[in-house]
């Protein structure tokens with residue numbers, strides 16, 4: 649039976665790779681790579697070179713179907729994209745992985761957090777084109793890289809935390825019933841739409857990498873600073889990944 653390992657590799661620092669992930673990496677015959685950002689592909693290669701003792705593995709690049717990011721129906725567009733991804737991944741697993749081979753997807757951060765890999769794999773299995781067993785190896789998420797760098801706890805005593813997206817924050821505002829928010833996938837600085845009174849922000853970009861940026865403070869003053877720093881960094885590198893915690897009800 650083919651085996652597939654979905655390995656969380658952490659948020660950017662090769663030292664985020666856990667002992668369990670190293671054990672899994674060393675079992676792999678074929679790595680399937682879908683990323684297009686050069687820096688992220690390079691980091692995956694660096695992790696393989698650094699942690700794998702026997703370099704007899706292969707790397708197979710899997711083309712990513714185009715995704716309609718401007719679609720009015722966001723959920724339908726994502727559904728459609730994942731379905732097309734599953735077709736391409738199914739064919740790649742069938743054609744590139746031997747019947748008794750071990751394949752792997754290296755997933756940024758942790759595979760359970762805002763990542764489509766597990767859903768696409770379930771779709772591949774449901775389609776029946778290829779059969780395999782699979783295992784998930786957890787990784788250090790960008791959220792935990794962020795809280796560690798700012799030396800903060802994610803929750804306050806007995807409190808709830810909501811993890812959300814920049815899109816949801818921009819479209820629906822601060823959600824009810826929670827004073828602590830983690831915001832991911834925010835291309836538009838959605839924190840600009842929030843009333844800054846009594847709100848603190850803890851922001852980080854390129855966490856765990858040599859380009860890491862951190863800003864924290866009251867949203868009223870740190871917000872404009874983050875917008876400036878973020879725009880400069882994005883311009884310089886051509887891409888950005890950032891995450892932040894918003895905490896309300898202080899002072």
Ligand SMILES: C[S@@+](CC[C@H](N)C(=O)[O-])C[C@H]1O[C@@H](n2cnc3c(N)ncnc32)[C@H](O)[C@@H]1O
Pocket residue numbers: 659660755756757758759760761762763788789790791831832833834852853854855856857889890891
């Ligand atoms: C598709 S999600 C993947 C999340 C990932 N599975 C995790 O556990 O962190 C991509 C989002 O994760 C966040 N992210 C991932 N890596 C990051 C990093 N090194 N620094 C800051 N944010 C990061 C950003 O919010 C980015 O928009």
